[in-house]
Amino acid sequence: MRLLIVEDEKRLATSLARGLTAEGFAVDVVHDGLEGLHRAGEGAYDLYLTKPFSYVVLVARIRALLRRRRGGSASPVLTVGALRLDTAARRVHLGEDEVTLTAKEFAVLEQLALRAGQVVSKADILEHVWDFAYDGDPNIVEVYVSALRRKLSAAAIRTVRGAGYRLEAL
Template identity: 60%
Template structure:
């Protein structure tokens, strides 16, 4: 899952990015409204965490512009304001949820998960593909009924392939969805994680399509 944080308090933005990144989310961070609007419309994010008090365009205007353009990704608004009219304005411009600063990280994490579950209601949270069972709600993986521990990045690669099961997924698509935009290392890192998944899940679970990418095979 890829998240976009639009927050001008850099320490808070970094803290959120580190916390959510440690849980396996890919997190992009920008610090002003205009850049947030651009990154949201150009990117492929599963959720936007949007501060209201931003330089340039404020969060209300960013949210309204996104919704006017048909943007359907969930938006969680953050603000230091705590009046009921402020909350109402945020929701009226198209936000899906609203969190007042200061807030508990545990609460924010729960709100993020709830919004992602709501977005994915049409997609079953438990995917059974041959011997493999992936519960995307609980982020748990089983092989032939036995739970298998994965690192956050291994799980993120697997989840992306599971949601596209039976389709060829290119290395570039995996890089774009699982690593953040600032990653400038060797793109062969994808091969490293696919190899690790094969060792843990079985060599036949992920097939390489030469010159094209990878496919999670359906039996």
């Protein structure tokens, strides 16, 4: 999920961004309200909210708002065949087995699971999993897809040549 932080206190913004990135979110930071309004208006963000007083509350509010957007279940679980992603607990099961993923692997898989059976472009994955400041190689997506295939199954994620990736039911 991609989040925008608009905070004029640079140390606080950096700290929030670092913590939220560790939680598996793609985070963009701006230090000016006008720039924040402009960025938010672009519609590239999954969530935009006012600042609470503690980091723990912030993460809880983000997860609650994301749950609401997905239909309001207390523990949103995405199911694609035998694959289950518990987005609240950030756990993945393939059948009865738990699969250990890094935060970025989970975020890539979550983007694919949210649109299971549909083609998700590399650009869409980059936009929602990495922040706007990422200027590295866009093939990083291929690296994470490859890691997911090793951990799940080669047949789990299909490459649609020239278009992107599709998560298949196993």
